Structures are given as C-alpha cells and as structure tokens.
Amino acid sequence: MSFSESALPFEDIRNLVKSMPGPDEDALQAVKARDAQLTKPAGSLGKLEELAEWLAAWSGKSSPKVTRPLVAIFATSHGVADKGVSAFPSSVNAQMVENFAAGGAAINQICRSNDIGLKVFDLAVEIPTPSITEEDAMDEANCAATMAYGMEALAGGVDLICLGEMGIGNTTVAAAVLNGLFGGQAADWIGRGTGVDDAGLARKREAVEQAIARLGNEKDPLEVLRKIGGREIAAMAGLIVAARLQRVPVLVDGFVTTAAAAVVYAMDPTGLDHCQFAHISAEAGHRRALETMGKEALLDFGMRLGEGTGAALAAGIVKAAAETHNGMATFLQAGVSSKDA
Numbered sequence: 184m185s186f187s188e189s190a191l192p193f194e195d196i197r198n199l200v201k202s203m204p205g206p207d208e209d210a211l212q213a214v215k216a217r218d219a220q221l222t223k224p225a226g227s228l229g230k231l232e233e234l235a236e237w238l239a240a241w242s243g244k245s246s247p248k249v250t251r252p253l254v255a256i257f258a259t260s261h262g263v264a265d266k267g268v269s270a271f272p273s274s275v276n277a278q279m280v281e282n283f284a285a286g287g288a289a290i291n292q293i294c295r296s297n298d299i300g301l302k303v304f305d306l307a308v309e310i311p312t313p314s315i316t317e318e319d320a321m322d323e324a325n326c327a328a329t330m331a332y333g334m335e336a337l338a339g340g341v342d343l344i345c346l347g348e349m350g351i352g353n354t355t356v357a358a359a360v361l362n363g364l365f366g367g368q369a370a371d372w373i374g375r376g377t378g379v380d381d382a383g384l385a386r387k388r389e390a391v392e393q394a395i396a397r398l399g400n401e402k403d404p405l406e407v408l409r410k411i412g413g414r415e416i417a418a419m420a421g422l423i424v425a426a427r428l429q430r431v432p433v434l435v436d437g438f439v440t441t442a443a444a445a446v447v448y449a450m451d452p453t454g455l456d457h458c459q460f461a462h463i464s465a466e467a468g469h470r471r472a473l474e475t476m477g478k479e480a481l482l483d484f485g486m487r488l489g490e491g492t493g494a495a496l497a498a499g500i501v502k503a504a505a506e507t508h509n510g511m512a513t514f515l516q517a518g519v520s521s522k523d524a
C-alpha cells in the first residue's frame with residue numbers, strides 16, 4: 184500500500200480511513216441462515232456463534248475460515264524509558280527481539296500451540312524516539328511512513344491478524360496517548376506496567392502529565408499519535424486501517440495495542456468494527472479505554488505481558504468458532520429432528 188507524494192502525509196491516512204468499507208451483509212446473512220439449521224438449539228454456542236458471524240461480515244466469506252492467522256509484533260524503543268518509568272532497562276528491547284527469533288518467549292509457545300504464524304517487525308529498536316516529556320516522538324512524515332510500514336504486515340494472504348508489541352516504556356506512552364485522546368487525569372490511565380514500585384509509578388504519572396501538558400489543546404488523533412505516541416503504536420494503527428481495507432479481521436491484544444486502536448476509533452468510531460478485543464489487561468487504564476469506546480474483551484486472564492499473547496490465545500477461540508460453524512452438520516444432513524419437525 185503506497186501513499187501519494189503529498190506535502191501533507193496525514194491526508195493520505197485520513198483518506199484511507201474515509202474509504203474503509205462496511206460489513207459484507209450477504210456473507211453475514213449466509214452464516215446466520217446456516218447457523219439456524221445446525222444440530223444445536225438456537226444460540227446455544229453463544230459467543231462462538233457471534234464470532235462466526237463477525238468473521239463472515241469482515242472477511243466477506245460466507246463460509247468463514249482461519250487458515251493463515253498471524254501474530255505481528257512491532258518492537259521499538261522509547262526515550263521516556265530513561266525517566267525511570269519501567270522496572271526494566273531499554274537494553275531488554277533488543278534482547279527480547281533476539282528471544283523471539285530464538286523461539287524462547289511466551290508468544291512463541293502460544294503461537295506454536297495454536298498453529299499461528301509469528302513475525303517480528305523491528306522498528307529501529309536501537310534508536311529510541313525522543314522522550315515524549317520533552318519532544319515530539321515523530322514528525323508527520325515519519326509517523327505516516329511508520330503507519331504505512333505497519334500496513335505491510337498483511338502481505339502473504341493473512342486472514343486473521345493479531346496485534347502484538349514490545350518496547351520498554353510503552354505502557355507510559357500508551358497511557359499518554361489514551362489520556363490525550365479521551366481526557367481525564369494521568370492517574371486514570373497509568374498502571375504498573377512491567378512491575379514498577381510506587382516511586383516508579385509516581386515517575387510514570389509525572390511523565391504522562393508532562394507529555395499531556397506539552398500536547399496542549401491538540402485533539403487531532405494523528406497529531407496526538409505523532410507527538411506523544413511511539414513507532415509501534417503508529418505501525419499498529421496503520422495495520423488496523425489496512426486490515427479493514429483488505430477485509431482481514433483483527434484481534435487487538437492488550438493495553439498498548441488498544442492505544443493504537445483508539446487512534447483509529449478517534450478518527451472514526453466505526454473504524455474498529457472489524458476488530459475484537461482479545462482480553463482485558465491487568466492495567467487499569469485498559470478497562471477504562473474499552474469502556475470509553477464501548478468495547479468488550481473476550482478473555483479476562485489477568486495478563487499484562489504484551490507480545491500479542493492475549494490475541495494469540497483468542498485466535499484459538501476464533502479458529503474454533505469458524506471450524507464449529509463450517510464443520511457441524513445441519514439437521515437435514517444428520518437426519519436429526521429439529522424442534523419444528
């Protein structure tokens with residue numbers, strides 16, 4: 184997906200958002216019609232039935248399947264990490280990218296158990312963005328280019344995308360983005376992230392407050408993103424938009440990936456209809472963000488790791504929903520009497 188040679192790169196993004204398609208009603212109705220004939224009481228599979236309908240509506244397939252799911256992890260570094268907002272140093276970023284490649288991270292095991300592909304996108308891990316307390320994270324051209332880079336994660340026929348991220352300090356950045364988009368106080372959005380102590384939590388609150396003060400009255404979602412966001416948040420926001428355009432359903436992971444989704448939501452409240460929120464993070468700000476957007480999570484496992492781990496777990500359920508819908512026999516096929524017989 185390429186952009187025009189525009190002097191205003193964000194206009195290309197805005198135009199893409201304006202052109203996002205709605206659900207495929209024919210595919211949706213086909214799934215509902217088949218579901219009514221399956222060998223079970225109506226509604227007895229609950230959320231699995233809803234997920235099959237969601238897959239059909241946003242993939243455009245009347246027999247929805249998930250055969251090429253992918254977890255896309257976007258890794259980067261943040262200058263704000265130097266403010267003591269995390270329990271871990273920024274050197275962990277490059278080390279974790281190596282750990283992903285070696286198959287040693289939690290996400291590797293979950294992907295293996297659910298037969299899900301995994302790609303890690305290194306967004307200049309060795310070069311942190313400026314601290315959002317002092318400078319803009321990106322200029323407009325770099326932010327738009329990073330969003331475009333995220334869009335490329337769909338290459339290769341992916342039919343379900345799971346968002347993941349890695350970046351020490353990025354729960355601070357995500358809290359700032361959500362605070363900038365949805366208002367409130369910094370304390371409403373921060374949490375302990377990687378496990379900071381009380382002093383670290385106070386530094387985190389102060390960092391978000393400084394970022395918001397520097398943001399001023401700016402309300403444009405893309406400007407909020409570039410000024411106080413991060414590369415991984417920009418890339419994931421771009422990927423969400425591209426997935427809608429290419430009819431690929433999306434599973435949003437936790438707190439940081441939700442900040443990326445919130446950027447799209449702030450541009451168009453219907454812009455996340457092709458997304459499911461995989462789980463509710465242990466970060467208190469995540470629950471607040473979902474409530475603000477009127478969204479519900481599929482799982483609540485008390486997780487706060489990131490890496491796309493919650494999305495990968497939810498992908499197994501989405502795959503099961505598709506297999507159940509397509510594989511079950513109808514009353515006629517099975518020779519089973521329906522309630523109307």
